[in-house]
Amino acid sequence: MMYVGWQPESGERHASLRFVVHNGLDVPVIYSAFMPTEALPEVRIDGKKYELWRCLNGIKEFQIAPGSSAEIVASRWDFPRRINDHAQATVGLYFDFSPRPNQDNPKHDILAISEPFTIPDDFRTAHRP
Numbered sequence: 001m002m003y004v005g006w007q008p009e010s011g012e013r014h015a016s017l018r019f020v021v022h023n024g025l026d027v028p029v030i031y032s033a034f035m036p037t038e039a040l041p042e043v044r045i046d047g048k049k050y051e052l053w054r055c056l057n058g059i060k061e062f063q064i065a066p067g068s069s070a071e072i073v074a075s076r077w078d079f080p081r082r083i084n085d086h087a088q089a090t091v092g093l094y095f096d097f098s099p100r101p102n103q104d105n106p107k108h109d110i111l112a113i114s115e116p117f118t119i120p121d122d123f124r125t126a127h128r129p
Helices: none
Strands: 002-007 016-022 029-035 042-045 048-050 060-064 069-075 088-097 108-113
Touching: 016 088, 060 069
Parallel strands: none
Antiparallel strands: 002 016, 016 069, 029 060, 029 088, 042 048, 042 088, 088 108
């Protein structure tokens, strides 16, 4: 999972950070989200996990095919209201993958985590009611 930038608030879209996830496995990976780009990220600020309650009504499962990539966004709503200057963040996303039918373990969970990055000032100060 690689941080690739941020997009400012526009219309009904909240400010968000953009990530690319590449599936280097030989099986599809599955993640839960409201829309293909709006997943349920695990956010850590300066190493501390940010706990966020989420309503999961309307959650669907999406796949990333072997050898393919997908863009995922983490909205300003996925982060604490106040973020310190120069805060370091990591963003992770849980994926499930089912092994080939002849394997014993039916399902695996993996957490893909970005490298630490500095949260952009414009994103950090973006409006969050």
